[in-house]
Amino acid sequence: MLHQHAPAVERLGLAPFHTGAEVLHGVSWLGEATSFPQPVGLGATWDPDLLARVGEVVGVELRAKHTADPSVSLNVWAPVVNPLRHPAWGRTEEGYSEDPWVTAELATAYARGLRGDHPRYWRTVPTLKHAFGYSNETDRAVTSSQLRPRVLHEYELPAFLGPIEAGVAGAVMASYNLVNGRPAHLSGDLLDLLRAATDGSLMIVSDAAAPGFVVDLQRFYGEHVESHAAMLRAGIDSFTDNDANAAPTIARVAAALDRGLLDQAVVDRAVLRQLELRIATGELDPELDPFVVGADAIDLPEHRALAREAVAASVVVLENGGALPVAPSARVAVVGPLADRVLHDWYSGTPPYLVGLGTALAGRVADVTVADGGDRVTLRAASTGALVRVSGPTHALTADGRHDADPAAQHDLTDWGDLSWTLRPASTGLLWTGGAWVVRADSTRVGGWVAQETFRRHTHDDGTVSWQHAGSGKWLRVQHDEAGTLVADGAVLADAERFTLEVVRDGRAEVRAAAEAADVVLVAVGNDPHVGGRETQDRPSLELPDGMLATWEATAGAVARVLVVVSSYPYALPADLGADAVVWTSHGGQELGNGLADVLLGDAEPRGHLTQAWPASPDEVGDLFDYDVIAGGLTSRYAHHAPRYALGHGLTYSAVAYGDVASVPSITADDAEVEVRVEVRNDGDRPAHELVQVYAQAPAHRLPFGRPLVGHARAVLAPGTTTTVTVPVAVKRLATWDVTRDRLVVEPGTYELVVGPSSAVAAGTVPLEVVGEPVPPRDWAGPVRAVDADELDDVEISAATRERGDALQVARRRSQGSATYRDGDLRGVRRFSASVSRTHDGAAGIRVDVLDAGAWHTLAELDVPATDDRYAWVPVTADVVDLPDHGDVRVTLTGAARLREVRLER
Template sequence: MWLHLISVLIVLLGLLPLASFGQSSKRLLYSSLSDDERVNDLMSRMTLDEKIAQLINTAPAIPRLNLPAYDYWSEGLHGVARSGYATLFPQAIGMAATWDAPLIHQISTAISTEARAKYNEAVRLNIHSIYYGLTIWSPNINIFRDPRWGRGQETYGEDPFLTARLGVAFVEGLQGDDPHYLRAIATPKHYAVHSGPESTRHSANVDPSPYDLWDTYLPAFRATITEAKADSIMCAYNSINNYPACANKYLLQTVLRDAWSFKGFVTSDCGAIDDFYEVTAHHLSPSKEAAAVAGIEAGTDTNCGETYLSLTEALKKHLISESQINASLKRLLLARYRLGLFDDASRVPYAAIPFSEVHSPSHRELAKTAARKSMVLLKNDSSFLPLDLNTRTIAVIGPNAASLAAIEGNYNAIAEDPKLPVDAIAAEFKNSMILYAQGSPYADQVPLPIPRTMFHPSKSAVENGLKAEYFSDSTFQGNPVTTRIDKAIDFDWNSAAPTPGVPSNSFAVRWTGTITAPQTGDLALAMHFGDCYPCTGHEQFKIFVDGKLIASDSPSENSLDSHFRLNFVDTNPHDLRVEYIHHAPLRGADLSFEWTPQSSYLRKEAVAIAQKSDVILAFVGLSPNLEGEEMSLHVEGFAGGDRTDIKLPAAQQELLEALAATGKPLVVILMNGSALSVNWAQEHAKAILEAWYPGEAGSEAIAETLSGQNNPGGRLPVTFYAGVEQLPAFSDYSMANRTYRYFKGKPLYGFGYGLSYTIFSYQNLRLSSSKLKAGDSITAEADVKNTGTREGDEVAELYLMPPYSSVSPNLALAGFTRLHLKPDETTHVTFTLDSRTLSQVDDKGNRAVVPGSYVIAVGGSQPDSRLGKTASFSVQGTLKLPH
């Protein structure tokens, strides 16, 4: 006892040295003290400048205190991103389409396990940089209120209940279940009321009604904080009720910390604090110092950026106190203690996770399971699918048929060996002849990778592709480490080695073979570099045609594309040599040899192979190069990462119509991150499969679904509207006439919709009571039977139709569960609805269980669209619920 007290006293007096950085040494010891006491001790040793420097995301090392550097920015939306190879799961919208919360928990557990494995290895190698930390800036639980938003692909869809349940599962899986240590820290984002447009996100002010705020925009955040105990949260760029989200005391203090008892730390979105004073943004603050003060005073603890460094000057001007800085710093350091970053590895269970967990066989299998479960069958005319494995000739056509980007989505992990759809189709249908054509661009004037059909390893070669030689340095000296055939130049090697034996930060590649133009004349070509940093002088390429140098360049941070034109006087093969050098210490490389083709001759080529086929598989849709975060792209249908229309782009629509005109049966496979109004395809195609951006195993999942090896059971997490004319203005954040809960029109496909290769029926719906007192729970039970001939998955969905009010929804999802049933098998499902699930929000934003008559519907989708059962009950009395 006395020894312990003496140790504490010595620590408080600062007389004992702290340990070194080394993984095997004991860092920032005295673990017999509480985390709170240890943080207080550490802070007492820091100078004011050292404290302030810790408040930005790139927190520097403090050598004299043996405090290592730490970067709070890491990504793990659907796989650990931007730090080398990792398991790539379906994009978040695809994960939502599984309607499988336990699966989402498994996925996030795998993601944080890989993040720990990467972190442990990084510490061993003394790497403390961006993307190698354990504070994961995911999940994105904004409500996907409008399909035009380019970042909707990162969300779990349009429904607050579905988003909340999947968000809770993700956060709990990410953070782990150890009673003391966190495996990683989840960061639900973007808090709050944030869902486009991208072009105005730095300056927009949103004035949601109290009803919409508490009924739609906040429930998922509340659930991830109060139930899942997320230890971090990210505030958004936009203003809410005239205060920027990261300076909004109502959101960050009154709601987050007071009402929800949040104890973790708040991080700003990147550059959000700058928006307080930038002239094109919110005009909240007259200076950097005032902006930094506003962020700290509201409770934004860490600044992604460097504006908080101006707190030094703010202190000199007495604009803020040291105690206010200490409050934010303490929350940040407590997070690092809860991660076990300052404890001996033997005390932290997650410190023993080996690097072999990254992209392990079990994680790869999980990615495949997730991809299979994300498939949503939208149409299957006369049970045209599944296809016969002995189909003689299959035409695989479309811009997504051989697109790496359409497998990845955005904020993606780097898949080690992803198959593209055309290759997966060939592997699944081994007895079929597979014919491939790119078919069309995504949209006119939008570049995409040059298709494999234009490349051959030599003039005599039949196979597509180029001979690729990979060198272990950036000089092309010596023998290549690997020689292989690359079907196209379209790669994502972000901080990853392109082949074993080649370092990720310094290598060279030489591609040789021939290029054959589809028609004479000028071709608009480009070399695209995706995510190199630094770029200038670190990425270089040269292109030779028939021995002549036709292009040579090095990108810069301001321009990642190098454009040039090449004139072809014939359609004969011409010798091609492409040399690429990558020598960047931080991250990269992401390389694509692209063209901007004319739609007409691509379409002509596609029709020619379609006429030779027995069935056409058209891979159309969108691309994360079209929809995403704050882009510079502005073409018909797209603006700055968002969409101005929700129909299939004209070039692809013309392709579908030309293919259908051949008379051959047409199957449409959609790959996209948001809803498309594919009305023509619904009328004319034999079948439509929604595949999203499905991850590293997505192509196999598509092929297995087309063959019947996988019976699709996914459901739409968003409404597919018939057209943009059915929607309010994109900038209007009112939920009136938005999403299935408030939409008054007839959608193309409803939220919760999805077909199967078998049939399910519902019987014996019964409620635990027909009369409730406000505050009571109710249980609904039903039997679900597979009445078809194939085993498959069903999603049992429970909807609640509340008493009518001027603001109440038409109906609202209140329960769901995914089931697997064999033919003739019956299972019993049970849903329990507690008082919060039964409650309603009034026009002032108050939540309560209210009296009146309620209806519960249980079935395979919304009650008006598929077989299901309904039952009624009543509630007596009123119970007000806290925010």
């Protein structure tokens, strides 16, 4: 029962069971089900009630699938609570916000809908993904996310703890990566923090194939028996490995028991947690289960209506110079690759229908013209002189000797950026695909774990082009058979067929003509969620593809131009865009077109706001692999650069103004709640949905504090009205992690509460005085964990042992690094001691300095002796003299040195 696929246990009345049904934004991979906007779009609603209702519908539809097929698991793998730390992350679409508290709030709401409100039974059991430090796809199974204590407790943990503390998450999935040098699946210290947040049962499941990675990729253990025993000891309860084949897992755990590496009690504990999860779903007493539904509770009218509402609520108006809303009398051109397409992501499931933007606008405005902006071309093979065409019932592509350019030999090109293209014969509209050697045009959409429908275009010096199948890396050539079959098997470019490309229909010219005849042009651009950024692939660029920018430029001179971005993530848009309006929404599922049209036409007021800032430049987002958001200046709280569109930004179709701001009370204790009250006025002639946000800043704080979001509230204002909006602020949101006492502390002092419509706009500021216990000087009386430094420079956190504890070592590609411990009580200190080890043979040392009278003075220099391995810790000591009574201590590591603990002894 430790494997994802547990067999039936007839003597106990247990049916077969498996963990994990995918329900990220609808039921996935189980047939037709209602498809809602991607989580990044749901996040833009800032509406917990809406997300709870969406979660309930998704849970009901999964229950319907379970009624039809009892093997469908009621343990669901959602929501994703990893904060959106970096916009290049390929899985940005799966998260809710860059802010951990907003993530927690919205994930809790979605999970509450999935769970249901019965005190004993759960509609489904949500699983939070992915613990911890996971927001890069590049080398995701072997990179180590550096989460020093402040980053862990202030940024990473809150998003997980919110749903767990609320009692709406019954499981957590560990992440592929390492955290502080140890595989997440072995990070018992971190998993214990999650279990400590609940009195209930919390099952920890592995990510798919991750148990094997501990040995095969991460090489943290030499063999799987040891690693599986260690994972169980760390708290992993269920192994998702080797697909449905449980035999390797069973054999490894059995061997660990036989060899004494594992106690039976540890195995029993893991099995118990799985059984507790199953009991919660009513599996063992179905007659008492309050959540049973019929198999037909799918795609109900109210589900469709909610899907449309969710899309409309997620639309964010980023700029508007008066082009929106579009008048019903307008002639509208909808152009671009997403003009009338609705695209899927890996977890979208199968929507029962799709409504694109162009289709949704038809009949709602005076006239609609749709043009996707792509060229229609013929491709003539140099080797045969024939045109490539789709032929026969197999939809194979051939260059068979025919030369006429009928629709079967004409192909529509779409440029998705990063040299990635899709091609469709005009006669069928089906996509080229090359995953099965013979290139066919038989796919309805880009999809699959490895997309088979995208091709890279190479232009030769003579103007001919060659095509490389992106999924396999093979070049296309014309086979030497009678049909001239197009196959994907060329190993190198020299093997590739050369094609003469001739434009039959100029996509830019078509866009230009449509724009000239329209009153309003909607240029719909964005990404295909399977291309250029997705699970397993980070984004190669934050900019719009050249082809889409060319489509935008082709509309220059139009009466009114609106850029409509439909995407899984933010873009760094050109500074000189010249748009009359800019709108963003995520890929919205089946009702994308209707919900988006509702907002563009003004039938629904815009109420979406960004939960992740859009950068002004791709050069300003920082390093994808830098998880220290504080030191790295990442996310809106700590960023050093002004964004193009800030966290919380989102316009209404009216004119909203802010008035007086007050804090009640203005002096408070560190465990209290205050109310920020602000007067908000609608000076326009339309209703306005205003999201009033409160940010905090602390100019005199002893630590880098940034500008965190600490509260928000929505107000709906009728035209010409004024209201006072009250935003509750829990003072604990001002807390920072005290590394000297291992706890969150709201330090006493004066804070500034900044009120406005986004993180970048301050409509008013009020002071808040917090009284409480000040942080005392660091107490050196006992051992200090090396990782509990106030500052780390050119060092990285690593595993002190294979299973528990942290240590410091010199960062890769550095010869030395340091840890600084601020404001310590140094009175009477006479001896320095440390627990040290080595990463490898060679030079290794530590130097201890103290800051006195504004200058650093060396107290001691010590060599690190040879050790048996990196986990063999030995003490080193040195006498020290002439220390000030209070001050900062810096420990510098050189070469192969590792540092676990530091002592200053009296």
